[in-house]
Amino acid sequence: MKAIAQLVLLHMLLLLTLAGCGYRPLGSGGISDLPPTVKTIAIGTLKNRTLRPTIQPALKEALIRRFAADARIRVVEEGADALLEGAIEGFGEEPLAFDSTDTARRLRVSISFSFTLTDRLKDRVLLRDGVAGVAYYLAAPGIAATRAAEDEATLRAVADLAERVVNRVVDGV
Secondary structure (H helix, E strand, C coil), X not given: CHHHHHHHHHHHHHHHHHHHCCXXXXXXXXXXXXXXXXXXXXXXXXXXXXXXXXXXXHHHHHHHHHHHHHCCCEEXXXXXXXXXXXXXXXXXXXXXXXCCCCCEEEEEEEEEEEEEEEECCCCEEEEEEEEEEEEEEECCCCHHHHHHHHHHHHHHHHHHHHHHHHHHHXXXX
C-alpha cells in the first residue's frame, strides 16, 4: 500500500513539473501575444537589400512552409487578419576555421531580417522586430563544390530565419 502511495505521489509530482515547465507540442495551444482575432496571415512585400537575389523568394516560400507546419495561423493571399512585411537587411559569411595555408575551411552564413506584423482589422502594428538565421558549411576542394556547399548553407540559413520569425510571431519568443 505504501509503495502504491509513493508511486501515485511520484506521478503527481511529474505531472505538476511538466505543467509548469511550459512544454507543449508544436502546433497546439493558443497564440501568445496576438489578438484572438488573428487566425490568418498574408506575407506581403519582402524587400531584399542584399546582392543575393535568390534569398527573397526562398524566404517567402520558407515562411509559408513554416507557418503551415505550425498550423496555428493559416497563410492566405487575400483577406488576412494580419500582414507580415519585412526586409532582408544583410547577408554575411564569416570564416571560423582555417587550414595550414590560412584558407578558410569552415564558414558561417548569416542572414538578417527586420519585419513588421500589422493587424489589418485595427490597422495597428502588433510586432516590429529583427531576427537572423545562421548555418555553417565546410569549404570543399574546388570552386564549384564550395559554391554548392555555400548555396546549400544559404538555404539552411533561410529555413532557420523562417523558423525564428514564425516562433517570434506565434509564440513571442
